[in-house]
Amino acid sequence: MDLKRLIKYSRKYLKLNLLGSILCIAAVIAALNIPVITKDIVDRVLLGGEFDLMGKLILTLFGLTVIRIATEYSRTYIFEHTSQRVLYDFRSDLYRKLQQQSFSYYDTVRTGTLMNRLVGDLQSVRQLLNSGYVSLFEGLFRIVSTLVMMISFSPSLTLALVLIVPVTYFAMRAMSKQLRPAYRQVRESFENLSSSVQENLTGIRVVKAFGREDYEKDRFNEISSEWNQNNIAAADIRSVYIPVRRLIEGFSTVIILLLGGYLVMQGQITIGTLFAFNTYVVMLAGPIQEASHLVNLWENAKASLEKVFELMDEEIVLTNKPDALPMPSCRGEVEFRNVDFSYGEQPVLKNINFKMEPGTTTAIMGSTGSGKSTIINLIARFYDVTGGEVLVDGINVKDYDYNELRKNIGIVFQETLLFSDTIANNIAFAVPDATDEQVEQAAKIADAHNFILDMPEGYDTVIGERGIGLSGGQRQRIAIARAILANPKILILDDATSSVDMETEHEIQQTLKQLMDNRTTLIVAHRISSVKDADQIIVLDEGRIVEQGTHDELLELRGKYYQTFIEQYREYKDGAGSLKLVSGGME
Ligand SMILES: Nc1ncnc2c1ncn2[C@@H]1O[C@H](COP(=O)(O)OP(=O)(O)O)[C@@H](O)[C@H]1O
Ligand SMILES: [Mg+2]
CATH class of the missing domain: 3.40.50.300 (P-loop containing nucleotide triphosphate hydrolases)
Structure with missing residues (x-):
């Protein structure tokens, strides 16, 4: 199952997670003992008059609170760190997979979709990893241990309260079932939204050139409102369950007051116990309420996980044979x-x-x-x-x-793609450790050296996405320099000089000719x-x-x-x- 695969990623941080879990337990135990002290304060000091106990009890209370704060803080710290690291590993794996995919894969998939997988989807997975695991583990432990404490104080009062648990459970399950498809739709419409924004902004020049701004605006609004509506639909489902939860809470208070009050009057429990009991019920409400948040997180993360693993499992069409030949x-x-x-x-x-x-x-x-x-x-x-x-x-x-x-083939593609980086780094893309002289040499051959020197910061000028700020011919010449620097045995120029004027093309070709001697072109x-x-x-x-x-x-x-x-x-x-x-x- 998806979750099991996810847990595999956490395995590396088993020790840290174990430490975090121990801290969790310590925090819960500290919290559980606080009502025990308040019970004594009420029963023995306030009602019983044993005022000499006061100092000791207050000190214990203070100590417990300090322990609780310290352990809660460190467990949050630990889980935050491990979940970030798991996410990092996960994202690296995913990115590696994307890098392995061949051209034919990218023919069929939208960039915006992939961006979402890498950023948004992984984020909701991380939330599950972090607060999700912790809340689940801590919540369960808290519920069980609180119940044990409650039973030790008063089994009958506990029993009355526990009757509410199945009601809560079924309510949560019903919510989870309804939320799952809702969240999937939210994800899908968001993907649609970000894909279309990404495509549109990339093509903003085309949109403007053809005066299609209004059309694109309308289309965006449509997709955007679809996302809104899906979000609202999910929120509607969640909000229906808020009154249900409050009703359950209200019931428990009534039970405590009525049944608990009765038991005090019967002399079966002390007022201090009732006091402590009330605190426990509040403590119990926390994890039970969180369960609904957890259901939320879980459904959200599950929808994301599904998609992320789908990507991870995508078949790579073009692969190396097991005995693939090197090419020394x-x-x-x-x-x-x-x-x-x-x-x-x-x-x-x-x-x-x-x-x-x-x-x-x-x-x-x-x-x-x-x-x-x-x-x-x-x-x-x-x-x-x-x-x-x-x-x-x-x-x-x-x-x-x-x-x-x-590595032996250098291609200048028909469509020049430059990265938003310095000109020097763009030229040295295939040979990151090239010296400045080598970069300049390649630029000279591609007839790019002179215009590069005219740029504000020469070779260190940062160019925008897709080489904006340069003319088509200049971009092509940088791309040619890139291919030349890679010094391939086979050099391929796909319409690489179409944007430069004929004279420049001639010059580039003359210089290339010297290079072409021992090179297939x-x-x-x-x-x-x-x-x-x-x-x-x-x-x-x-x-x-x-x-x-x-x-x-x-x-x-x-x-x-x-x-x-x-x-x-x-x-x-x-x-x-x-x-x-x-x-x-x-x-
Ligand atoms: N990635 C692709 N997916 C599907 N069809 C493609 C793809 N690339 C090119 N084609 C189609 O293959 C044919 C040849 O394209 P191409 O080799 O790019 O032509 P040229 O470079 O000579 O202009 C065209 O009909 C084009 O529509
Ligand atoms: Mg072509």
């Missing part, structure tokens, strides 16, 4: 053999065959959606092929440890100027390779590549007869 050195040979691939039902790549020799440059062209990025995803094994095989250095990528494989680009020097050019169309060869060979084919060439080189304007390039691509 990589030559940089890549080969696709009869590769088919689909993300879902729809085939995306069909019978792809090509080979990249070590140290050569391959360029891929093709319209949007033709499958260029997908080919890259398969080289780094972000997804597994559905047919055929992808080989690196002659070995199927599935046979490598994928982390080792990916794959370039996805739309401009003929970016691909014409490649050792081979692959033209993709709807997931198939339609043309393949060098620039000259493809021109001779008079096919798709040739058409693009004509479109892009149409204008001869320069007097010297050199080519004037017109921007534009195959799209």
Whole structure:
């Protein structure tokens, strides 16, 4: 069961928890003895006139109170600490799992949902761990020991009061049953809310650009009010049981006064006993009332635990073989053999065959959606092929440890993602221990050095989320520097120079060329100027390779590549007869 799995996490802190439990017991015992002293004060000092006992009794009372406070304080301290640490372990495990998940997992799940699991859900689990365990344990012990004390004072009076217990129990159980689905709905609507806030704020520029603020506001209000309503529904259930509880309390007071008063008059118990008894009943009310709070906590935590463990148990689609190969050195040979691939039902790549020799440059062209990025995803094994095989250095990528494989591949993605950190750290992302010189060197190659120096704090400038504050071209150049610094055997640029102007692109390519000597490079680009020097050019169309060869060979084919060439080189304007390039691509 979920709870058992949770307890496994606490096992590490068994000793501390044990100490906490002992302190709990001590606190309860101290509290239980306080009415014994007050009984003596009433019966022997106030009514019996033994005034010389007064000092001793007051001192004992004081001592007991001090013990009670000290033990209660330290047990709270201990449980707070252990529960935080258990939570930390738990969260680490969960995060590790998320890090292991492959691309295909993230295709299907919303970021906001995952955030909730890691933050909100774990928080309610912690509450259970902390006050939940303690209250349960302490509550039970308190109820039992208080009852024992009460019985020793007056069995008949206790019996009358105990009749109320089953009533309380059933009331709590009924509440718990109703609360469970209510809490689940609260969680679900909250998740919906935070997911949509997260998505919306991430896409705020798009929302504004299309003037969709009002629509998004309405949608938010709708989701938000749904959450409200679910919360209110849960609160309604809880509030119904408050009068029930008060009624039960009221009953117990009446019983004490009537039956207890009768017993005093009959001389069966003393007034001091009645006094003590009353205190015990109040003490008993505490844990019984807390039981309802506990039911709350428990239902809340259970709904959360369910979801957290669901995440924990999520199957990892892409795994290493048990005997996965390391990759101590990589030559940089890549080969696709009869590769088919689909993300879902729809085939995306069909019978792809090509080979990249070590140290050569391959360029891929093709319209949007033709499958260029997908080919890259398969080289780094972000997804597994559905047919055929992808080989690196002659070995199927599935046979490598994928982390080792990916260490040898540097990718500049089509969409540049920079972290909100300094520029230097963004560049050194793959090589955290890189020296400043190395970072600068990489930036120079990517033609980023100059604009970085122009930033307020140079390499130490912190950039915003998703690189806001930088132009698209600047972001791309930082991403290129990142890939260059990683010094991979296989360098992949997925449309990486689309946002930089043609001249800069040319410069970057010239510097890259020096680097490309002993490196296999794959370039996805739309401009003929970016691909014409490649050792081979692959033209993709709807997931198939339609043309393949060098620039000259493809021109001779008079096919798709040739058409693009004509479109892009149409204008001869320069007097010297050199080519004037017109921007534009195959799209
Ligand atoms: N993560 C994904 N899940 C489902 N379909 C995808 C995914 N990524 C891409 N596709 C689909 O696969 C096809 C090829 O995409 P992609 O390789 O990104 O094209 P390109 O990079 O050439 O523009 C497109 O039809 C696209 O919609
Ligand atoms: Mg793409």
